Amino acid sequence: MEGGVQESRAHVADPEGSPVDPVEVTVDGQPVELKPSSFDVESPLEPVPVSRLAEFQVSDTYPLSGTGLAPGLYRTEFNYRKSPQSKDALVLVRADQAFLLVGVAKRSTFLDLSVAYDFFDAEAEADDADELDFSMI
Numbered sequence: 001m002e003g004g005v006q007e008s009r010a011h012v013a014d015p016e017g018s019p020v021d022p023v024e025v026t027v028d029g030q031p032v033e034l035k036p037s038s039f040d041v042e043s044p045l046e047p048v049p050v051s052r053l054a055e056f057q058v059s060d061t062y063p064l065s066g067t068g069l070a071p072g073l074y075r076t077e078f079n080y081r082k083s084p085q086s087k088d089a090l091v092l093v094r095a096d097q098a099f100l101l102v103g104v105a106k107r108s109t110f111l112d113l114s115v116a117y118d119f120f121d122a123e124a125e126a127d128d129a130d131e132l133d134f135s136m137i
Helices: 050-055 120-129
Strands: 005-008 024-027 046-048 058-062 072-078 089-091 098-105
Touching: 050 058, 050 072, 050 089, 050 098, 058 089
Parallel strands: none
Antiparallel strands: 005 024, 046 072, 058 098, 072 089, 089 098
């Protein structure tokens, strides 16, 4: 895999089948350090506006309990297991429950809050209206 993450394992194993040499992870041919799993370390939370949800593409959702956080939206990073790169994550806290949303932050350019579609314009359709004959189907 060119330009991507590659793992190389030693071909030597102990009697139980475990690798003797540590696993080396490389990115573009250079060794990189693995970041720990989010289950093993605490991750800092940064409050962000709720509008950030519109720019976030969610891939995984985890329910949380007992967060002790005020309702709102918080940004953090998440690693399910050790890996060289963390994923973006948001913690959505409501009065009665909380969720960890894992995914990718996407920037979108919004031009306006409403979009006009000529397709749904009744006056434009009235001018070019052809009768449909459903018996032809």
